[in-house]
Amino acid sequence: MKKGILLLLLSLLSACGGDNNSSQSPAPQPENPDTPVAGITIPVVVHIMEHPASDDSRISVAKVHSQIAALNRAFNRQNDDLSQVPAEFQPLIADMQIRFELATTDPQGQPTTGITRTTQNIELAPEEYRWGYRYLHYSALGGKDPWPRERYLNIWVSDMRDRHGKVSLAGRASLPGNPPEEDGVLIATLAFGTEPPLEQGLHLGKTTAHEVGHWLGLKHIAGEQESCNVDDGISDTPLSSSNYGGMTPSHPSSTCGSADMFMNYMSLARDESLLMFSQGQKAAVWSVLNEGGERHSLLLNSRNTAAD
Template sequence: MKLYSFAETFAITMNTKKLTYYTSFILLSILFFSCSKDDKPDSPPPIPASKPKMRIPIVVHVVNYAPDPFEISDEKIKSQIEVLNKDFRKLNDDWQKTPDIFIDLVADIEIEFYLATTAPDGTPTNGILRNESNLIASDGVDQNNNLDNMPLYFTQRGGQDAWPNDQYLNIWIADYKNRDGGMGLPGYANPPGTDPRIDGVVIEPRVFGTLPPLYGEYKYGRTATHEIGHWLNLKHIYGTQDSCEDSPEKGDYVDDTPTQFASSNGKPAFPKSSCGSIDMTMNFMDYSDDDSMYMFTKGQKARMWELFAEGGLRRKLFENCEVK
């Protein structure tokens, strides 16, 4: 029988330990990945290390205008969800362009979005519903809020029924062209407190997401960010247009947004001033081009989160979507 020196015995022992360690590591890795596999289809993406306070499932109702169909792929829709998560989590790179006078006000809203994975009846879904119809976006608007004149929100009339607004954010994609062929507004929102059957936002397909086809000044998906801001109870940064009167009904009910005379358009040069202060033209709730708006404020965040407090108009949604 061969006798080993102390050094040889020590080396053999250490090599055995290393082999045992690496074998254990490999087995644990296999076990981890096999246990971590998500067998559910289209499961929501993992929550980042810095958790949001809530994650809201979105159902996208694509109501395609049959006489002149538009193009909107699943990938285009997913690109919009990515934009929302960057903008509402302060993960968009361009927020850092905020001027020094406003930079300390930029807020992480702590809300994320994902395409719904489960329908109201419990069946799996990819969160995207499609139909063809003779309806356009203006078929979801009525000055008197008469639902009889708003067929866009009803399946039996050529549109699509909303999913429960205490569980989902409903987004209808509908052509914004007027019946004479011209383009109307890029989007609008039905704010908190409206009839649950129309609760959500409506957006023109050519301003949705970051993949073509897109209108030139709407290439970054910020129309949806703006309209969901309305859905979360934000008003325009300028409040009532063409006014410097500093009163709640004339403003946006947010203390840290400067009083602004009118909406901005295009790519405003900084600084642009009105009402005795510098305008916050880069705020998502102004009307600047997509590449010129890139921030919410802490005051706007507080106003949004009032909806989810006890007694708030979207409290039930928070209870269903809260990140535990």
């Protein structure tokens, strides 16, 4: 990257490529078992970034709903492939107690479907905002401004294919503490939801679960450097020197002397291999949501909404 300020901003982001591209991940969070019994429901706004030259960018409402359903399965231990988790990891499968629903009220208090549609215009964006599709987060640069992160999870969906028609960036997430102007998750149209069109390996809505994991403070299972000397900060995810980018590994696969938890949502394996979050990851996420955490406002607003 050419500019120091851009490097500084992007150091606060986590980017996950369609196959094997990954960059900086969140700092480890302390494990905190203080999870409210009722859990949390997070309102979601999906910003569909349409492009005149891409029919696939005009995403249907059904496709949006399929992604919300996939998120809820992943974060509430409800996916029907949990039997594929190896026996040694079965006791570690976590119900994260986090549900997602499309927002019904916009920031001005008006009724909403939780879906916005914008015709993106990259021509309005300076060069430094085109890298990583950052311009999509700014209305003035041809994208769409986020809704307040204290109340919503923002998901931008855009056609991010290369000249060969393959997904060049499957997803990217802002981390807790990221500047509010770009807070949320960016997902490729061909990796979003479970309704076609989709790219094989990104077709089960699990890329979004992975990126929301980053948004809630989780790192890749192999940490930042894919080394046995680098950890993800979670005690019950074994050391691994591979994030299994674009792969469909079989158990047992070992890179650091013990079986790798490649079926964890925070690996970079293909969607069909991603099956679970761990109990340690649940504790880390709730340390971000609980009092003192960087996304505690979501929990406070969730409680206030429930009390209304």
